[in-house]
Amino acid sequence: MSIPIRIAGISFQVPEAVVTNDDLTKILDTSDEWIRTRTGIERRHVLSGDETAVEMGIKAAEKVLKTSKISADKIDFIIAAASVETHAYPSSACEIQAAIGAVNAACFDITAACSGLIYGMGIARALIKSESAKTVLIVATDAVSRCVDWTDRSTCVLFGDGAGAMMLTVSDDDQDDILAVSLKAEGQFGDFIKMPIPGKNCPLVKPNTQEDMFVKMEGKEVYKYVVTKLPVYVEECVEKSGLKMNEIDYLVPHQANMRIIEALEKRLEFNPENVISNIQEYANTSAASIPIALTEAIHSGKIKLPATAILTGFGAGMTVGTTVVRLREGIA
16 A cells, blocks of 8 residues: 655745846846846846855754644754755755754765755655655755856856755545656756866876856746746646646746746746746746745635645756645644
C-alpha cells in the first residue's frame, strides 16, 4: 500500500533591506519603467551587512516547525535547496540542523537552481514512500544578490534574496497531498544560465583561467526554452496526477519574469485570477520563489484552502520541476 504524504507546513523569510527600481537608477543606466515593462519587478529584498542565506533558511525552518506542530527531533532528513550557499561546507542543511536542534536528521544540499524546492519534494516523497523517512524538512534558501554583476542591468535587476521551508510527513489519514511529481533536466542547454566558482590551480602546475563569480544568462534563450518546454511538462504532470487542468484551483509558477508567467498562463488556459504572482515585490528569489509566493498567497487569502495547485519551476541546468498538490487548511 502506498504511504500517503501530508504537507504539514510551509513558510518563508526575506531580508528587511529593500532595493526599489528607482534605487537602482543611482548605479545603473535604467529606469523603473524599463525594468517593470520587461520583468514585472518593482522591488527586491536583499541581504545586507553580514546577513547570510543560512540565517534566512533557519528563520524559515523555525516558522515551519511552529506551523506544522512537529518538533525538530522528529525530523529524519533536512534537504537544503541552495544554489548560492553561505559555505561550500558545512552544508546549509547541516547548519540549519544545528540551529534548530534537529539532532536525528540526516542532512544534505541539492543544486537544481530555481527548481530546487520541487526537486526536494520529489526526493522527500521518495524517502517517505520507501519508508526511509517519516518526516522531511525542505529548506530552499538563496542569496543571488551576492553573485550578480551590479553593473550589468540585464541580470542584476532580476534577482532578490529569500528562503522558503516546507515540512512533509506521513499523513494521518488516507489523503495524499502530493498527487504527482515530474523532474526534468536537459544539460545540453546548461550554457543558458551559468555561475562560475573561482579557484586557483596548485602553484606547481600551469595556472588556470579564472572567471568572476557572477551569474551569466542568455535571457532570450531562457525565455524561448521555458515558454516552449514548461507548458508541455506541466501538462504531463497534471495527466500523471489523474486530474484535469480545469479541476486544479491554482497555478503557482517560479517567479522569474512576468512575461514568462503570462505566457505559461495563456498556454495552459489558466484563469489569470488563479495564477499566483508576487514578482513585483520579491523579484526572482531562485528556489525560494515558489514557497514565498505560495505562503504569501495563503496568508493574504488569495489562495483559499483547501485547494489543489500546480507548483512549477525551472532553473539553470536546465532543470524543470512540477508537482500537483493538495493544500490543507492550517499549513501556513
